[in-house]
Amino acid sequence: MALLAAGCGGSAEAGTDGDALTAADALPTEVPAGTTLIVGDPTTQKAFELAGDDIDSDFSFEVEWANISGGPATTEAFRAGSLDVGSVAEIPAIHATWTGLDVQIVASVFRENWQDAPIYEFAGAPGVELDDLEDLRGHRIAFSPGQAQGAIVLRALQAAGLTKDDVELVELPATGDVYVTALAAGEVDIAPLGGTQLYRYLSSYGADGATSVKHHLRDDASHLYSPTEVVEDPAKAAALREYVAAWAAAKIWVAEHPDIWKEKYYVEDQGLSDQDAQYLIDHAAVPDVPSDLSETIARTQDTVDLLAAELDQPVLDAADLFDERFGPVAGEAAQAEAAGSGR
Known part of the structure; x- marks a missing residue:
């Protein structure tokens, strides 16, 4: 069972007079009726x-x-x-x-198992050879700057000693099947995929030469x-x-x-x-x-x-x-x- 009293510290009445809480105030433990x-x-x-x-x-x-x-x-x-x-x-x-x-x-x-079970891997379009992160060089990569998928692209480039000038970042929202569709249609060469999207993509296009590579970075x-x-x-x-x-x-x-x-x-x-x-x-x-x-x-x-x-x-x-x-x-x-x- 979750211990809801955990970590409260300080006065349970802090901030309950209606004033805005500050970071110095202990978290209130009493929830007013109607909240x-x-x-x-x-x-x-x-x-x-x-x-x-x-x-x-x-x-x-x-x-x-x-x-x-x-x-x-x-x-x-x-x-x-x-x-x-x-x-x-x-x-x-x-x-x-x-x-x-x-x-x-x-x-x-x-x-805890981030090395063995990363959220994302880099998937390549059929025919794109991916053995390590240096293989990102020269490719069109799906990129969403405001989402986690965008950050892992930038981390991977940094880890490989590459810059944005070494690749072409193609801005696409990392929602739904956008990245999978872009890979299958040849609109991008590489995209970070995770979960069932990665599994289904490789199952569908692996016979055509689609592969993926782990980045070995925290995501x-x-x-x-x-x-x-x-x-x-x-x-x-x-x-x-x-x-x-x-x-x-x-x-x-x-x-x-x-x-x-x-x-x-x-x-x-x-x-x-x-x-x-x-x-x-x-x-x-x-x-x-x-x-x-x-x-x-x-x-x-x-x-x-x-x-x-x-x-x-x-x-x-x-x-x-x-x-x-x-x-x-x-x-x-x-x-x-x-x-x-x-x-």
């Missing part, structure tokens, strides 16, 4: 449903679920004032800040983030604190129940074939939910510095993107869930 949190996190929503009493998701506030996922859609909803928290990869919070949106990352999860960051006004609101912050704890527990529960997740989520809910679902289970994350976000912030700073240089953006202080008060809440809840499951 609603609008959440764009469909995967965790399903995890709560399947876990039942295994996860304490009987919140003391109303959750309004929004069927929103991915950086662009989440950021758009934040701008519209129609979402309080969303689940995204590493880049959206950085990109949102560059576009004038004030946001805070409140929790993070990584993959595993995933965050919960919110508009800053949410974490400054005492009622919303208290509700978010509860949600963060349950979210962290859900990450562990999913990893500990692969058979249920495969059948009930991948097959029944998402409509995947048994083969596709098994591929995802075989390449699933071993979750690492840190309490201390200092290493996360350092990694994010490296990403900011790289993107700022390559995309001609101002350098940000990555620490300003994080509300570190939520870190212990997430980390301790994940540890409690893992201990309860015997992990």
Whole structure:
């Protein structure tokens, strides 16, 4: 069970007088009656449903679920004032800040097995030879600057000793089957693909000479983030604190129940074939939910510095993107869930 009292620290009454919270205030632990949190996190929503009493998701506030996922859609909803928290990869919070949106990352999860189970690989169009990252040279590469797929392209070029001048970056949104379609149509030579998109692409075009190569770089960051006004609101912050704890527990529960997740989520809910679902289970994350976000912030700073240089953006202080008060809440809840499951 998730320990919702984890990591609260300080006075439970801090900020409950209606004043805006600051980073120096302890997170409130009492959620006022009538509080609603609008959440764009469909995967965790399903995890709560399947876990039942295994996860304490009987919140003391109303959750309004929004069927929103991915950086662009989440950021758009934040701008519209129609979402309080969303689940995204590493880049959206950085990109949102560059576009004038004030946001805070409140929790993070990584993959302990990131070397063996990366999120993305570089897939080549039929006939494109890919043995290592240096083979990116001279090719047209699908590129989305505001998404995680764009960041891994830039990291790969850097790791290979290449620059943008050594390749042609073709800006395409990393949504749906856009990259797969572009590869199949010969519009790009290489694209970062992950999950069932990679599996299906290689299954369909491998006989024609399509291949992929692992990049051996970290691409595993995933965050919960919110508009800053949410974490400054005492009622919303208290509700978010509860949600963060349950979210962290859900990450562990999913990893500990692969058979249920495969059948009930991948097959029944998402409509995947048994083969596709098994591929995802075989390449699933071993979750690492840190309490201390200092290493996360350092990694994010490296990403900011790289993107700022390559995309001609101002350098940000990555620490300003994080509300570190939520870190212990997430980390301790994940540890409690893992201990309860015997992990």
